[in-house]
Amino acid sequence: MQNHIVKSFDEEIEHLKSEIITMAKACSSQLEKSVIALHRMDKDLAAKVVKDDRKINDFQREIEDNAVRYLAKRQPMAIDLRYLLSAMKISYELERVGDNAENIAAAVRSMAETISSEAIDSIVDMAGICKIMLHDLIDAFSELDTDKSIAVWKRDTDINARFLQVKSLVVQEAQANGGCFLHDGYQLIHMARCCERVGDHLKNIAEDIHYIATGDPDIRQAMNS
């Protein structure tokens, strides 16, 4: 993405890239903290995750503002245009990742501290996979590596499968435990759904990276070829 005749444009693109990577790392941290809070039933940590979502939102606004400014100032073409447009989309997807981490944390705050469920381990696993996907996306974005973005895209199916597993697990546990598990069971399914949505947003980011690198908006076509 470098080597523009106008050096300051290189600096602006580098700045935008750095902002997106910082935002992605912040989202990863929020997601991690939300499931740590779940695992430990740490309501203080959950409250902190909810509070810190504001910072993620601020990141998105700043990235969008900068991308719009650079679009207006540089009137970019080809890969530069795709980069700036996709930067805005990626920041939106990351903001939604942050929202889902916040939703998980908010659900933790409403649950009983004594809950014991196998579903919690599965949700932690789902978040773990999302975190790896997010790290791989940071690499893919840094290097505009289409192979890595395709690998992340494919991994979303694993998250979807695990969501269905959590759902049936919770249903089984609810049947075994009766009405007292109803609220917490619902919250667990909600959290698993949040992880599943995070996977969807990461999949969208993988598509955006693929689009920047190749100009092809259809990642499926690339996989088939």
Added chain:
Amino acid sequence: MKEFTPETEPENSSGHPHTDKTDAGLVPKDDRRTVGEKTVENPRMRCEHVNVYYNHGEKKAINDVSLDIGRNEVIAMIGPSGCGKSTFLRALNRMNDTIEGCRVEGRISLDDKNIYDKDVDVVPLRAQVGMVFQKPNPFPKSIYDNVAYGAKIHGLVQNSSETDELVEMSLKRAGLWEEVKDRLDQPGTGLSGGQQQRLCIARTIAVSPEVILMDEPCSALDPIATAIIEDLIDELKQEYSIAIVTHSMQQASRISQRTAYFHMGDLIEIGPTDQIFLNPLHQLTQDYITGRFG
């Protein structure tokens, strides 16, 4: 319950040596064969294997360029200075004939007739394939005469009422009528730069061209005059084929349906304008339109 641990440690996300993979899939710089669709169905002009030499063959300015100019389309020709785009444009109505030591090879046909055939008279040819230059160049005559002059010498009008009608129609098509209708007897050189350029377009239209060539027609104009000309070009394509050379990528992307990128005499890439500016196929095109070192 288990601790939160990713299944594998993620790769480091920073500290990579910068490996720019953005070039993947683009035709490499040293491959100078044209990429993209050179031909269109039912073209107005067809250029086949055109070579243009200056200095009696010492300098080759255009190297084996083939492309079509479609009916009712605007085709933009872009590229760095000295790439041959203006030379190519001038070959389309034999303007290069006036340059000592210039030779054109290949075939350029207008409605299937080779314009370089010996029996072709360049005077009517330049009416059929009109040209608008970078700097407005109205004749030192009245606004009326600027438009009427060409039609008169080509015998397109028989009497004064026909001439009046043609002048009004041409100025209307050029979007200048309302601004000059009350001062047609005043000198064309007294108009503003944008108005002079539109007067030159009216002059070109008046001789019933099929193709209008434009060599950076807005480079000397302010943004308002440029916008008016661009709007006019969009109107004119309903009736004419337009080939425009421009250094403004934004202008090319705004007004053209197809774009051709020239580099050192080679036609590197040609295709739909949207594709060229969003997702070019050749590395040289991408480097040029994104302002990178080529």
